[in-house]
Amino acid sequence: xxxxxxxxxxxxxxxxxxxxxxxxSHMGQFIVSGNDARDWLNAMLTNNVAKLDVDQGxxxxxxxxxxxxxxxxxxxxxxxxxFLLVVNASKIEEDFAWLETHRQDADSTxxxxxxxxxxxxxxxxxxxxxxxxxxxxxxxxxxxxNHIIDFVIAExxxxxARTGYTxxxxxxxFFRTSDAAKFWNLVLERGARFGAKPCGLGARDTLRxxxxxxxxxxxxxxxxxxxxxxxxxxxxxEKPNFTGREKLLETKTNGVRERLIAFKMNGKGPPPRPHYxxxxxxxxxxxxxxxxLSPSLNIGIGMGYVSAASAKIGTPLEVEIRGQKFPATIExxxxxxxxx
Amino acid sequence: xxxxxxxxxxxxxxxxxxxxDNIRVGITDHAQAELTDVVFVELPKVGTNVEAKxxxxxxxxxxxxxxxxxxxxxxxxxxxxxLTNNPALINSDPFGExxxxxxxxxxxxxxxxxxxxxxxxxxxxx
Numbered sequence: 001x002x003x004x005x006x007x008x009x010x011x012x013x014x015x016x017x018x019x020x021x022x023x024x025s026h027m028g029q030f031i032v033s034g035n036d037a038r039d040w041l042n043a044m045l046t047n048n049v050a051k052l053d054v055d056q057g058x059x060x061x062x063x064x065x066x067x068x069x070x071x072x073x074x075x076x077x078x079x080x081x082x083f084l085l086v087v088n089a090s091k092i093e094e095d096f097a098w099l100e101t102h103r104q105d106a107d108s109t110x111x112x113x114x115x116x117x118x119x120x121x122x123x124x125x126x127x128x129x130x131x132x133x134x135x136x137x138x139x140x141x142x143x144x145x146n147h148i149i150d151f152v153i154a155e156x157x158x159x160x161a162r163t164g165y166t167x168x169x170x171x172x173x174f175f176r177t178s179d180a181a182k183f184w185n186l187v188l189e190r191g192a193r194f195g196a197k198p199c200g201l202g203a204r205d206t207l208r209x210x211x212x213x214x215x216x217x218x219x220x221x222x223x224x225x226x227x228x229x230x231x232x233x234x235x236x237x238e239k240p241n242f243t244g245r246e247k248l249l250e251t252k253t254n255g256v257r258e259r260l261i262a263f264k265m266n267g268k269g270p271p272p273r274p275h276y277x278x279x280x281x282x283x284x285x286x287x288x289x290x291x292x293l294s295p296s297l298n299i300g301i302g303m304g305y306v307s308a309a310s311a312k313i314g315t316p317l318e319v320e321i322r323g324q325k326f327p328a329t330i331e332x333x334x335x336x337x338x339x340x
Numbered sequence: 341x342x343x344x345x346x347x348x349x350x351x352x353x354x355x356x357x358x359x360x361d362n363i364r365v366g367i368t369d370h371a372q373a374e375l376t377d378v379v380f381v382e383l384p385k386v387g388t389n390v391e392a393k394x395x396x397x398x399x400x401x402x403x404x405x406x407x408x409x410x411x412x413x414x415x416x417x418x419x420x421x422x423l424t425n426n427p428a429l430i431n432s433d434p435f436g437e438x439x440x441x442x443x444x445x446x447x448x449x450x451x452x453x454x455x456x457x458x459x460x461x462x463x464x465x466x
Contacts, residue, residue, distance in 0.1 A: 007376040008402040202403055270380045270400055293379045293402050322382070322398070 001026065001201050008202035012295040015166050015207055018195030019125030021187055022204055024172065025180055028092035028115040030099070033082040036108040041083060044102060044243060045075060046226060048236040052077040057146045057161060059234050062087075062095060067225040067247030071095050072216050074163060076148045084148070084159075086120075086172075088216050102243070119180030123187060124170030124207075127194040132160075132171070134190055142171060154186055165204065167211035167336060206292050210336035212262045212303060218274060219260060219289045219303055227251045228305070229260045230333070258286060259311040262335050265300035265319070266327040272302040272319050279318040279325065285310040288319070294335065300328070301335050341464065342369040344435055348411070348451060349460035352393075355435060356411050356454055359442070363451070364418075365411060366439040367399065367430060370464045375401040378430040383419035384441050390414060392450065397440050399430065412450035414443035 001023045004011060014020040032041055042049040047060035057076035064070055071091040076084040087095045096113050103109055123131065132142050135153055143149040148161040156179040164170035175183050188196060205215070214220050214229055226235050227248055235248060265272060272291030277284050291302030306317070313332050318325040343349075348356040353371035357364040372378065382398035390396050395407035396416070419441045423429055430438040445451070455463070 003403060004376060009377045206402060268380075270382065270398070270405070271402070273405065293400075295402065 001204075003202045004200040005198045008200070008206060009295045011197065011199040011203035012206050014195065014197045015125045015168055015199060015203060016296060017126070018197075019123060019127040019131055019170075019191060020197055020199035020203065021184070021191070022122040022124070022199050023120075023184070024122050025119035025177070026089035027120060028085075028087040028089060028095070028113070029118045029120075029174065030085040030087065030096065031082065031112045031114055032085065032099075032109065033079075034107070034109045035081060036105060037081050037083055037110075038077075040103070040109045041075065042239060043241055044099060046235040046242060046244070046248075047075070048239055049075065049077075049083075054079060055143065055147050055149060057148055057163060061226050061231070061234060062098065063225070063242075063244030063248075064098075064222055065243060065247075066222075067227075067244035067251065068222040069216065069220040069224060069226065069229070070098055070222060072214065072220055074161075076161065078148065078159075086174075090217065117177060118174045119177045119183070120172060120174045121184065121187065122164055122166075122170060122172045123191075123196075124164045124166040124168045126169060127191075127196070128168075128170050131187070131191050131194045131196060134194075135187075154182070156183055158183070165211075165213055166207040167213075167334065167338065168207075205290075206295055209290050209292055209301060209303070210294050210296055210334065212333035212335060214260070214303075215290060224260075224305070225251055228256045228258060256308050258305040259308050260289065260303055260305055261311050261315075261330045262303050262333045263301070263317055263319075263328045264294075264297070264331050264335060266329060267299075269300060269326045270321045272300045272321070272326075272328070277320045278304050278306055278328075279320065280306070280310040280315060285317070296336050300326075306330075341373070342435070343457050343461050343464075345457045347435070347457060348454040349457065349463075350409065350411050350454060351463065352409050354408060354411055356451070357439075358451065361448075362417060362442050362444050363411065363414070364439050364442045365396075365408075366434055367408060368460070368464075369434050372431050372434045372438070375399065375403065375406060376431070377402045378427045381420075381423040381427045381430065381440065383421070383423065384416045386416050386419060388416045390416065390443070392453075399427075399440075408440055410443065411454055412443070412445050413447065414445040416441055417444045418442035
């Protein structure tokens with residue numbers, strides 16, 4: 001996926017106002033199956049796998065023994081005892097190696113890396129339903145939020161999940177690698193009258209950051225746990241056992257040292273960018289993990305880890321940019337809310 | 341891509357217009373198309389002495405922050421304050437309203453080190 005096809009701002013607005021398509025073929029897909037698949041995944045991941053019905057998905061974390069994030073991913077239950085994990089491209093090998101070394105019984109839990117077999121696109125924006133009525137027929141409904149259903153479109157077998165990384169209604173579609181170009185071209189051709197355009201990594205980043213969705217490697221890392229990142233909602237500490245649980249309980253009890261906050265710049269100025277220092281009352285309290293100029297809000301926005309004492313909503317911050325300090329304020333997540 | 345014949349160019353995608361003892365500097369059409377969506381420009385202070393190839397201004401797009409360099413040694417005599425409120429002028433009119441700064445140059449011979457429109461065209465087309 002390129003950074004941009006036309007312009008980041010134009011592609012961003014396409015997704016907010018009509019519909020945009022991202023090539024997410026680089027993402028990884030693992031299939032886990034077998035009689036013990038559910039219980040094993042429940043011990044490997046933070047969210048509660050037992051809550052998933054067939055065809056349902058959930059956002060979840062793969063943690064190391066210290067509770068640090070190896071990866072954030074979506075787990076779908078695609079059959080009674082079969083699961084699909086959609087993982088970050090840069091983490092395919094590491095995730096697979098980690099899961100493989102923690103697999104106890106090779107017969108009752110099968111793990112396959114199918115990343116090379118599947119391509120994928122994310123189709124996101126308010127016109128997505130219109131576009132798919134055109135592709136699937138007027139009477140066919142898309143899966144409901146966080147669910148995945150198999151369809152055949154133009155003789156291509158596709159799995160459509162009602163998920164996304166933009167804050168808009170949308171789907172993520174997976175298909176055979178050999179169908180990738182055909183599916184891409186079909187959507188652009190049929191989507192033209194709904195305003196569909198290809199979108200790149202740049203818009204993907206500005207869209208997700210307005211929603212405060214974390215990016216692994218920037219906002220998440222092996223040194224940070226989901227509680228510090230403010231993502232405890234996707235961790236079920238009631239589960240008796242999963243990797244990293246002890247450390248997360250410790251964090252819960254003792255409180256976090258630093259917290260991932262979202263902020264907006266107070267006025268016009270240079271866009272905040274990763275690794276710029278954050279100050280509160282003249283003291284350095286942390287640094288930016290993700291930052292950009294928000295195309296929807298037309299102001300600098302970002303996220304960063306700051307000391308817990310300076311992490312309250314409304315706290316004034318200063319961002320140091322090329323030796324100068326610019327005022328910002330800690331805001332509630334998400335930073336962008338759709339006007340209804 | 342527009343590359344006006346009457347201008348000089350740097351390898352780092354600045355254009356230079358000769359105006360007597362002064363030069364006016366901006367970034368090329370090619371550079372603005374690569375950056376897209378300029379959202380902020382940090383201008384130099386008038387009176388600043390700059391060395392050739394020293395960073396003078398910063399142009400920020402949504403994607404990245406890019407340094408803009410002095411083509412030759414000189415003193416900043418003008419900065420385009422219109423860019424403060426309307427940085428997108430660099431996208432809409434890179435060779436006109438989107439100029440960034442003007443320098444009084446120390447030595448007119450320094451301009452001989454810059455490249456012609458034809459040479460710059462070769463640079464961006466290969």
